[in-house]
Amino acid sequence: MRVGLDLEGFGGQMDLAFTGLLHTLRTGGPAWETVFGTPFWEYLAARPAMAASFDATMAAGTDYVIDAAAGYDWSGARHVVDVGGGTGALLAAVLETDPALRGTLVDLPDTVRRGREHLAARGLGDRCAFAGQSFFDPLPEGGDVYVLSSVLHDWADRDAARILGRCAEAAGAGGRVLILQQHGTEGGDRAEMDLRMLVLCGGRERGLDDYRALAAGAGLTVAAVRTTPLGQVAIDCAPVAG
Ligand SMILES: C[S@@+](CC[C@H](N)C(=O)[O-])C[C@H]1O[C@@H](n2cnc3c(N)ncnc32)[C@H](O)[C@@H]1O
Missing domain, CATH: 1.10.287.1350 (Helix Hairpins)
Structure with a gap:
C-alpha cells in the first residue's frame, strides 16, 4: 500500500x-x-x-493481478494483447500461466519502456512484443484476446467506445475482447471509484447493461461474464456473427 x-x-x-x-x-x-x-x-x-x-x-495490486490471471480461462488463447496494460503486471502473470502463450503490451511509450524492463526482469521479454502508442490509434493485429483491464473506466462513453472499437477492429472475426473491471459492475464498492474517476479524468464505473451497449456499438456481443474470487468482473466480448 x-x-x-x-x-x-x-x-x-x-x-x-x-x-x-x-x-x-x-x-x-x-x-x-x-x-x-x-x-x-x-x-x-x-x-x-x-x-x-x-x-x-x-502495478501495486498484485493480489488482483494474480486473481485476474487465474480467474479466466486463457487456454483458448495463443497471443494476448494487453491494451493500456501499464508496466505489464497482468500480462506477466498471464504469460506465466502457460509457457506457450505470447503477449503484446500496448501503452504510452514511457510506460511501455518501464514494462519492457519489468517483463525482461521476470524472464518473459522474449515472449512479448511492445507497442508504445496511443490506444486511440490502430492496434497491433494478430492477437486472439485483447485485454482492457481497468482502462474503460478512465474514459467517458465516447472515448471508451473508441478504445473498444480499436480492440474490436484489431481482434477481427476470430478474436475476443476481454474487459476486466476491478471494482465490479454493481453495488457499493464501485461507488467510490465511480466518483474518483469522474473527479480525476471524467471517467465512470459502468454496469453490465452499459458494457453491453458499448460492446454493441463496437460490433461486439457479451458472450460470457465471470466474477473472479476477489470480485473482479471479466466480460468476454466476441464479434457479432456475420
Ligand atoms: C488505470 S491504468 C490501468 C493499467 C492496467 N491495465 C491495470 O489494470 O493496472 C490505465 C492505463 O491506460 C494507459 N493510457 C492512458 N492513455 C492512453 C493512451 N492514449 N494510449 C495508450 N495507453 C493509455 C495509462 O498509461 C495506464 O497504464
Missing part, C-alpha cells in the same frame, strides 16, 4: 484533486484540471516522475 500512501507521489496528488470536488458536483466535469491546470493524462505526460509513480500505483 506504500505507493498509494506516498503524499509526494501519485497517491497524494490524486487525493488533492478532491479539493475541487465542488466543481465536479456543479458541472459534472473533472476537478483535476481546475485544481492542477491541465487535464489528467496531459499532466502525467508532462511530469515523468509523477507518471512513473502512477504506473507503480497501478
Whole structure:
C-alpha cells in the first residue's frame, strides 16, 4: 500500500484533486484540471516522475493481478494483447500461466519502456512484443484476446467506445475482447471509484447493461461474464456473427 500512501507521489496528488470536488458536483466535469491546470493524462505526460509513480500505483495490486490471471480461462488463447496494460503486471502473470502463450503490451511509450524492463526482469521479454502508442490509434493485429483491464473506466462513453472499437477492429472475426473491471459492475464498492474517476479524468464505473451497449456499438456481443474470487468482473466480448 506504500505507493498509494506516498503524499509526494501519485497517491497524494490524486487525493488533492478532491479539493475541487465542488466543481465536479456543479458541472459534472473533472476537478483535476481546475485544481492542477491541465487535464489528467496531459499532466502525467508532462511530469515523468509523477507518471512513473502512477504506473507503480497501478502495478501495486498484485493480489488482483494474480486473481485476474487465474480467474479466466486463457487456454483458448495463443497471443494476448494487453491494451493500456501499464508496466505489464497482468500480462506477466498471464504469460506465466502457460509457457506457450505470447503477449503484446500496448501503452504510452514511457510506460511501455518501464514494462519492457519489468517483463525482461521476470524472464518473459522474449515472449512479448511492445507497442508504445496511443490506444486511440490502430492496434497491433494478430492477437486472439485483447485485454482492457481497468482502462474503460478512465474514459467517458465516447472515448471508451473508441478504445473498444480499436480492440474490436484489431481482434477481427476470430478474436475476443476481454474487459476486466476491478471494482465490479454493481453495488457499493464501485461507488467510490465511480466518483474518483469522474473527479480525476471524467471517467465512470459502468454496469453490465452499459458494457453491453458499448460492446454493441463496437460490433461486439457479451458472450460470457465471470466474477473472479476477489470480485473482479471479466466480460468476454466476441464479434457479432456475420
Ligand atoms: C488505470 S491504468 C490501468 C493499467 C492496467 N491495465 C491495470 O489494470 O493496472 C490505465 C492505463 O491506460 C494507459 N493510457 C492512458 N492513455 C492512453 C493512451 N492514449 N494510449 C495508450 N495507453 C493509455 C495509462 O498509461 C495506464 O497504464
